[in-house]
Amino acid sequence: MSRMLTVAAAQLGPIQKAEGRDVAVGRMVRLMERAHRRGVEVVVFPELALTTFFPRHYHADIAEADGWFEPALPSNETAPLFEAARKYGIAFHLGYAEIAEEADETGTVRRRRFNTAVFVSPEGEVMLKYRKVHLPGHAEYDPTRTVQHLEKRYFEVGNLGFPVVRAPVGQAGEVNAGMLICNDRRWPEAWRVLGLQQVELVMLGYNTPSLNMEARGFEAHHLRVFHSHLSIQAGCYQNACFAVATAKAGTEDGCELFGHSIIVNPQGEIMAQATSWDDELITADCNLDMCALGRSTIFNFAAHRRPEAYGRIVGQTGSVAPPVWQPGGAARG
């Protein structure tokens, strides 16, 4: 008997700056209803799903941006989502901007802000929380950019690592669930840390612009979706897991987000893909037993990995220039 899990990416179209959480939550509840009709057991919503992608807007005083954050979850505004999950027996993944009154590394309790995602049981319990580690963009206003990307301004680097939990879900019984957020998906280190915990399902939300304002060189716009899919497909293949990657899509505050949400299997194949820039539900039946193939053969980590050769991955952050070879000198290596 296969461990079959029916999952959905619940892509959201744009949320304009003026629209309240009630609008977004209402649309998410309708996607949850649609998911129920499609027999879905796990729904994945995007990164920062409750508002517009506010890191494109600059505030000199960071506290002025606190209105984009959630001090509590559920709240009056997000309660309908939790109610729909309970009604339909669906677990869900939600990205949001989190404010926490929490001790920092010095032990001082203070207001901290993270780009966060939670995996919530149908009963409304948070089974797993993750805070984004790979924050892209910049911390200060950049006058050379037509659109800002201020994630490094508004969020601290996530301090929960890349956790995985074996969570009870649907007919499959249990699934080893982990999470990434947006830019994390481009970093093979993040996928591997999940893979080393036997992750079977990676849930990830993203808000990715169609234009990279930082890349003034060779990067062609038409490769942006390819790069996203390439990273997700490689991550799934090389870690023998499924992924549900859910976009916020379309033109939001005048900025185009590229959409193209996908569900990927442990062979790196795309099982389903969103093709609109609007609210859209895509679904797939995932046979979780597929994860065992890669994990026991090509990617049997215990048999094949060689950590003694990987020291630079944790031993240095930035890259270093290699030595220059001199004719007549000794070979490198």
Place this chain on the structure above:
Amino acid sequence: MSRMLTVAAAQLGPIQKAEGRDVAVGRMVRLMERAHRRGVEVVVFPELALTTFFPRHYHADIAEADGWFEPALPSNETAPLFEAARKYGIAFHLGYAEIAEEADETGTVRRRRFNTAVFVSPEGEVMLKYRKVHLPGHAEYDPTRTVQHLEKRYFEVGNLGFPVVRAPVGQAGEVNAGMLICNDRRWPEAWRVLGLQQVELVMLGYNTPSLNMEARGFEAHHLRVFHSHLSIQAGCYQNACFAVATAKAGTEDGCELFGHSIIVNPQGEIMAQATSWDDELITADCNLDMCALGRSTIFNFAAHRRPEAYGRIVGQTGSVAPPVWQPGGAARG
């Protein structure tokens, strides 16, 4: 002025068990001549390019396999290759089975065997040597397999790490060159260690069967080339480098090798692809300045990597099971 380097993958068709090194070297010299006519400055030959892929053949006594190894390079049999390189001013990458009388980790000098590649200057000097780290397959005869894959029997794990050297080449002046061998290409750790040394050109040879005898489950044969390309394209994109990936192709000793050599740019795009299962030269002009784009934006490692979250990558070899979530328990993360 761009740093343009013209590279080639010199794919080899099958080399049968009965064929001597003179046959293989003669074919390689003809590919070198063709490369010269195409203006090529760096030629990449496959893994274990001088003989059939002998790890499919079992010898109870490992020393009986020593005839497949090179005790010296160049040798009388390989000298024509070095002469052609000198004649045409072409640097080349060659994979071969290496025997070395060398001290092991205990200090004992003994006969050691590695799956090795070298990057040789037009003058015949070895600028970089690499010994394969990720050995696939198994060490003992496996009666359940119709074809053996005994790399773990015949070779020791490479002990040179993943070195990179800034090597003088052609019109570009210098290139940061690194190497992988075959199965290494599936391991993002290996690519990242090269990327952390600012690699611009990854040279890699492979002998990959069209059928994975180990995978008796869900892996479809038609995905084998996809998986190879996926890993190489992701490695190039995520480390902002070019790769020349060269196959031995076709039916060798009754076993099909899937070919499909490729040259990939730092955007992860395939620039050239071999489409035969025979000796075939594919070429591309690589603008090495393209590597700077990724390295200074999305993959600016110093700005964006978070090694404190990557500890498991070197802290453990195999995977570990995640904790089971208990309803009413605390959230993980």
